[in-house]
Amino acid sequence: MRKLILSAALVAASVFGMAAVQAAEPATAGKEYIELSNPVPVSVPGKIEVVELFWYGCPHCYHFEPTINPWAEKLPKDVNFKRVPAMFGGPWDAHGQMFLTLEAMGVEHNVHAAVFDAIQNKRMRLTKPEEMADFLATQGVDKDKFLATFNSFAIKGQVNQAKELAKKYEITGVPSLVVNGKYRFDLGTAGGPEGVLNVADQLIAKERAAK
Template sequence: MRNLILSAVFATAGLIGGLAQAAEPEAGKQYVELSNPVPVSKPGKIEVVELFWYGCPHCYQFEPTITPWAKKLPDDVNFVRVPAMFGGVWNVHGQLFIALEAMGVEAKVHDAVFAAIHKEGKKLADEDEMADFLADQGVDKEAFLKTFNSFGVKSQMEKDKKLAMAYQITGVPTMVVNGKYRFDLGTAGGPEQTLKLADFLIEKERAAR
């Protein structure tokens, strides 16, 4: 009887150990390791990129999870949002985001833009509609229109398009850690698991220094 109990204990311990070992994320399963790493924007820091689109419902649903997480990241981690631009309204919304960043007001109106599209049914698909909406949020209308159509914003759009191509993304939301590891809600297993995976890869990069 004692031997049976011990066998059961060892079997259970072995099963738990096996599950714990299997739980560690693996390249090719929960994430993809890019064959050509992409340079980070701030050398010396571990970069976490979220590629998103204002019109994406999954990105909107991910916001309440990723935003508080990003605010608590340590000083050696640089969190960056990059708009994915696959043409059409994707590009217009990407231009909107970049213009808001250039004006230094993106953090102030980011949630409002998402809510306008997904809760209020606004398209925000042309610059006049955007300018009118942003004016209600306290953003100077003329300053926005000038920035939206500026050379600097259009140049940044081209850079972000090339960045998304280098990351080889096919949809959003997608995350990339340190220009090396790409994953999304589907491969990671959900919003919370996505951020746990990000934490794992951040620590992996930190340990490799």
């Protein structure tokens, strides 16, 4: 985990201040993105998938939100955007399980920003189920239902699936994006937030053309 946090810090120091001078240049395998040696099946067959791996405790993921959210909302119908929590133990696992619980309850989209704000700006840890439930109750989430879902067998299964996905994607830090289970890139390789979207757009077009 320390390596991941250090990696994220280095990305922040070297990338966020960079001008997007290469935004219009073609993305190249081995440079702006990595082509996975073992492609991962997508969750919705027939659609081009874009996965964002993130952690609520990552400040770079939080600052990426205003950039990626408007882009994701405008994606065409043949593209499926999904978030997958990165879980590497400790608070990563706790926050990831919280995200999956909220998603299963169908309320994640209502409280996603509030959870990020609580952890990043209000310095709330939100690593214990009761602590999560108390906070989420202030956001209109049923406390008992949250705790029951959080501790359910189904969510534990989803936690294991998310961990396996992270391994298959071979991520080393967050935020990271994966297009169609084949191409992985991040703020560092793509040249910053806008660069990430540029690379994603190019790879989406590439996969669409290959159909």
